[in-house]
Amino acid sequence: MVLVDFWATWCEGCKEEIPWFSEFQKTNGTKSLAVIGVSMDEGGWPVVKPFLTQTHVPYRILLGDEATARRYGIQNLPDTFLIDRQGRVAAVYRAGLVDKDDVDANIRALISEQ
Numbered sequence: 599m600v601l602v603d604f605w606a607t608w609c610e611g612c613k614e615e616i617p618w619f620s621e622f623q624k625t626n627g628t629k630s631l632a633v634i635g636v637s638m639d640e641g642g643w644p645v646v647k648p649f650l651t652q653t654h655v656p657y658r659i660l661l662g663d664e665a666t667a668r669r670y671g672i673q674n675l676p677d678t679f680l681i682d683r684q685g686r687v688a689a690v691y692r693a694g695l696v697d698k699d700d701v702d703a704n705i706r707a708l709i710s711e712q
Contacts, residue, residue, distance in 0.1 A: 607649040
């Protein structure tokens with residue numbers, strides 16, 4: 599399963615969630631969870647790399663753009679999607695801080711279905 603987080607270095611809520619997603623990756627990574635962060639920073643890698651160096655994000659980071667935002671309906675950040683093993687969207691957390699406990703419960707539920 600995959601947790602996809604759309605975020606940016608300027609987004610305070612996004613920065614608050616990163617440690618939670620890091621914890622999910624560390625705790626559940628051996629149980630087939632992959633966390634992927636999609637940076638929506640307009641400055642690209644020159645902006646993102648220094649941030650990653652400071653924060654030591656333990657999961658894969660990709661760059662998104664306007665086309666990515668349109669494709670996934672991203673209008674505000676953060677936006678997070680939990681995708682199950684069959685590639686279906688199991689949960690969507692739109693435009694605001696996720697409820698950490700809710701995300702954790704959904705991850706655990708999906709793991710128990712395996």
